[in-house]
Amino acid sequence: MARIKGGMNAKKKHNRVLKLAKGYRGARSKQYRTAKQSVMRALTSSYAGRKERKRQFRQLWIARINAAARMNDLSYSKFMHGLKLAEIDINRKMLAEMAVNDAEGFTALCEIAKEKIA
DSSP: OOOOOSHHHHHHHHHHHHHHTTTOOGGGGTOHHHHHHHHHHHHHHHHHHHHHHHHHHHHHHHHHHHHHHHHTTOOHHHHHHHHHHTTOOOOHHHHHHHHHHOHHHHHHHHHHHHHHHO
């Protein structure tokens, strides 16, 4: 049986990594070894970044809700507690959207929360 050399497979593997490293600066996009290290690190960071993005959005929504609630003389925690007592289940994403785009509706929610707290 004839011997098959591995050059084709190695070249394919190298090209796959180099394609992922396209746009990197200097040797990171040209040399296989440094490109492989950079790509491995980038893929790890992108995985972690997808998890972190969810945390960052939640932080943003809470900051917006807090700012709007304070304009209606409530803190964030008291506002959320009042909504829970009133059995109003609206997620933070929608509350933040209301705080930015529907001030009247958000004010109505604040009034309901104030009544339930008092």
